[in-house]
Every structure is written in C-alpha cells, then in structure tokens.
Amino acid sequence: MSRVATRQYVVQHQSPIGFLLGALVFLTIAFDYFFGFGGVNLIGLRLVYFVLMSSLVGYVYIVSTQEK
Amino acid sequence: MKKIIPFVVGTLFIGGAALAAPLELSSGEFGLVYQLLSIAIASMGASFIFFVLGKQNLGIKYQPAMLVSALVVAVACYHYVRIFDSWKEAYVFADGVYKATGIPFNDAYRYADWVLTVPLLLVEAVAVLALASSVASGMIWRLVVAALAMIALGYPGEISSDTGTRLLWGTLSTIPFLYIIYTLFVELGKSLATQPPRVQLLMGNLRLLLFGSWGFYPIAYLLPLIFGSLSSSGIVALQVGYSLADIIAKAGFGTLIYFIALEKTKVDNENKAKVGNLATAGD
Numbered sequence: 080m081s082r083v084a085t086r087q088y089v090v091q092h093q094s095p096i097g098f099l100l101g102a103l104v105f106l107t108i109a110f111d112y113f114f115g116f117g118g119v120n121l122i123g124l125r126l127v128y129f130v131l132m133s134s135l136v137g138y139v140y141i142v143s144t145q146e147k
Numbered sequence: 148m149k150k151i152i153p154f155v156v157g158t159l160f161i162g163g164a165a166l167a168a169p170l171e172l173s174s175g176e177f178g179l180v181y182q183l184l185s186i187a188i189a190s191m192g193a194s195f196i197f198f199v200l201g202k203q204n205l206g207i208k209y210q211p212a213m214l215v216s217a218l219v220v221a222v223a224c225y226h227y228v229r230i231f232d233s234w235k236e237a238y239v240f241a242d243g244v245y246k247a248t249g250i251p252f253n254d255a256y257r258y259a260d261w262v263l264t265v266p267l268l269l270v271e272a273v274a275v276l277a278l279a280s281s282v283a284s285g286m287i288w289r290l291v292v293a294a295l296a297m298i299a300l301g302y303p304g305e306i307s308s309d310t311g312t313r314l315l316w317g318t319l320s321t322i323p324f325l326y327i328i329y330t331l332f333v334e335l336g337k338s339l340a341t342q343p344p345r346v347q348l349l350m351g352n353l354r355l356l357l358f359g360s361w362g363f364y365p366i367a368y369l370l371p372l373i374f375g376s377l378s379s380s381g382i383v384a385l386q387v388g389y390s391l392a393d394i395i396a397k398a399g400f401g402t403l404i405y406f407i408a409l410e411k412t413k414v415d416n417e418n419k420a421k422v423g424n425l426a427t428a429g430d
Contacts, residue, residue, distance in 0.1 A: 093207065097214050104218050108225045121259045128263035135215060136270050136291055142211045143274035144283045 089141045097142075100135055107131065170247050176383045177238055177245040183390040184231040191224035194398040201405050206415050209408035212275040216401035219264045219271075223397050226256040227390075234386075252382075257389060258302055266294040268400055269327065272353060275407050276346075278338050290330055296323040301368065310372055317368055324365070328358060343414045346407055353403045360396040367392060 089096055107127050110116070116124035198217035202210050230253075237252035238245040269290040273283055297320050304316030331354050339347050367388025374381035 093211070097211060101214060101218055104222060108222065112225070121255045124259045125262050128259060132263045132266055135218070135267055136287065139211045139215055139267075139270050139274045140284065140287050143208065143277055144280035 086141050089138065093142050096138060100131070100138055103134075104131055172238060172245040172379045172383070174240075174243070174245065176379055180234060180383055180386045180390075181231075183387055184227055184234060187390045187394055188224055188227045188231060190394045190398045191220040191227060194220040194401055195224060198401055198405065201409075204412070205405075205408045206412040208277050208415075209275055209411055212271045212404055212408055215267050215271050215274070216404050219267055220397050220401060222263055223260055223393060226260045227393075229256045230254050254386070254389075258298065258305065261298045262295070264397065265298060266291040268357075268396065269294055269331075271401075271404050272331065272350075272357070273335065275404050275411070276335075276338065276342060276350070277411065282338055286330060286334060290327060293323040293326045293330070296320075297327070305368065313368075313372060317365060321365060324361065327361075331357065343410065345410050346414070349403060349407045349410065353400065353407065356395065356399055356403060360392050360399070363388060363392040363395075 107124075111124055116127065195217055198213055198220065202213040202217070205213055233250075233253045236250045237248060239248050240246075270287055273287050273290065276283075278286075300316055300323070301320035302316075304313040304320070307313055307316075335350075335354075339350055342350065367385055370384035370388055371378075371381035374384055
C-alpha cells in the first residue's frame with residue numbers, strides 16, 4: 080500500500096482506527112496489571128509504550144492535517 | 148539528527164535500581180504524599196470521563212486530539228494507582244512514625260508514563276489547530292524527538308543519588324526542553340495569526356500552562372539535591388512536586404485542549420452555515 084493510499088485509508092477509517100489504538104493502550108495496561116512487563120525497571124512497558132506512542136502520533140498527524 | 152535519535156531511543160530503555168526508601172517518615176510526610184497521590188488518581192479518572200463525554204461535542208477533525216487527551220489521563224490514572232500501591236507497601240506505621248518495610252518504593256511508572264504521554268501532549272497542542280500538513284508535519288516530529296530526548300536525558304540523573312550526575316543529566320535534559328518552548332512560542336506562534344481570536348487567547352493560555360507546569364518538573368527534579376536525595380524531605384518534596392505538575396500538565400492541559408477544539412468546531416460550523424446561506428442566496 081502506497082503512502083497516499085495508507086493516508087486515505089486512515090482518514091476514511093478514523094473512528095475505528097482510533098478505537099483500535101485506544102483498545103491497544105487499555106490492553107497493555109491490563110496486561111501489565113495482571114502479568115507485569117519487564118520487572119522493576121519496566122523496560123518492557125517502556126518499549127511497548129514507545130511503539131504505541133509512535134502509532135498514536137502517526138495517527139493524529141494523518142487525521143489532523145487532512146484536507147490541506 | 149541521525150546520530151541523536153539512536154542515542155535518545157537507547158537511553159529511554161536503560162535500567163536502574165529503584166531508590167531505597169528512607170528509613171523513617173513522620174505521619175505528616177507520609178500523609179502528604181498519600182493524599183496527593185489520591186488526588187492525582189481522582190483528577191485523572193474524572194478528567195478521563197470528562198474527555199470521553201466531551202469528545203462528542205467536537206467536530207470530527209478535532210476528535211483525535213480529545214481521544215489522545217483521554218488516553219493520556221487514563222494511562223496516568225493507572226500509573227498513579229501503581230505508585231500509590233507501592234507507596235503504601237514501602238512503609239508501615241509503628242511507634243508513632245512510618246518505618247520502611249524493606250520493600251523499595253518504586254516510582255519507575257513515572258518515567259514509563261512520560262515516554263507515552265509527554266510526546267502525545269505536544270502533538271495534541273499542534274493537532275487541535277488543524278494546521279496545513281506542510282506546517283504541522285515538521286513541527287510535530289521535531290517536538291516528538293525533543294520530548295523523547297528530554298525524558299531520556301533526565302532519567303540517568305533521576306536514578307542516581309550522586310549530585311554531580313544528577314546535575315549533569317538535568318542540565319542536558321533542559322536543552323530539548325528549551326527547544327520545545329522555542330517551537331511552541333516562536334514557530335507555533337506564527338501559525339496562530341490565522342486562528343480565530345478566542346482560539347489565539349486559549350492557545351496563549353495553553354502555552355503558559357505548559358511552560359509553568361513543565362518548568363516545575365526541573366524544580367522538583369532538583370529538590371532532592373537541596374534536601375538530600377535519600378532524606379525523607381527530599382523524597383516527599385520530589386513526589387509532591389511531580390504529582391502537582393502531572394495534575395496540571397495532564398488534566399489541566401487536556402481541559403484547555405477541549406475548549407480550543409470546542410471553539411474551533413463552533414467557528415467551522417458558523418463558516419459552513421455562511422457558505423450554505425450564500426449558496427441559497429445564489430439560487
């Protein structure tokens with residue numbers, strides 16, 4: 080999928096993708112609460128958060144700069 | 148830039164031992180942190196409900212900024228619950244004072260939280276203005292890298308009890324912070340000229356709130372140097388400072404974002420109505 084097509088897809092499916100990203104964040108929290116991520120230093124959790132943060136920034140960037 | 152990014156990302160994932168809890172805390176010291184952590188949990192939880200419900204009042208372009216605000220406070224709420232639990236486990240009341248149980252107080256959740264929430268808060272501030280992609284794209288990614296650099300450079304100092312190390316990393320961490328302030332006040336300031344007057348006013352308040360609350364973090368970071376890093380006053384001052392700054396920077400910031408988005412939605416609807424009226428008059 081080309082960059083433009085990906086962008087269009089995200090814009091057209093803004094709500095479900097936003098819901099999916101939100102659900103992933105809550106799933107991460109639930110996993111951390113019940114099973115734990117990466118011990119005392121939470122390195123695993125920081126890594127997962129880094130990935131989630133990058134995805135959310137990409138999503139917000141695409142959606143909030145549409146039509147321009 | 149290509150050399151900085153791997154260094155920043157690498158520093159984000161370094162480990163470090165949790166600081167040992169001070170041996171004794173007075174009832175007032177323990178209670179102050181206990182109450183502030185409780186207030187932080189309540190503030191974040193209430194903000195989450197407000198942001199989720201408020202999202203429906205906004206235009207579709209501005210809803211992602213509100214979604215991010217809701218996620219930021221939800222994640223912060225969970226982390227405060229964990230920090231609160233760790234605080235309770237670290238001390239036990241005996242002989243009129245709170246004595247360390249031997250379980251270290253672990254507030255590593257704060258840094259994990261900031262990896263996710265700090266870049267998102269900055270992105271929200273740009274996203275809510277719905278700027279042209281040519282203006283917004285460079286700004287968003289530079290703010291994200293600067294935010295990550297600020298967190299990554301602060302962490303080695305945070306886990307160290309050595310004054311020199313703490314000062315060195317604290318100073319290095321201030322450089323990206325100043326860059327963020329420059330971008331928000333100078334670069335974003337140029338884009339504000341085209342925004343409605345009330346949005347300009349609210350955005351001015353948002354930048355001041357961000358400067359005030361984020362400027363408080365380095366002060367809190369340095370407090371243990373003044374009181375002694377492992378002293379009871381040092382630990383209490385650090386926790387109180389970070390909790391207060393978090394409440395303002397997340398719940399307060401998100402609320403301002405909501406009002407900016409609401410104003411932008413109102414202006415968009417008015418413009419649409421004007422276009423509709425012109426089209427009807429033309430027929």
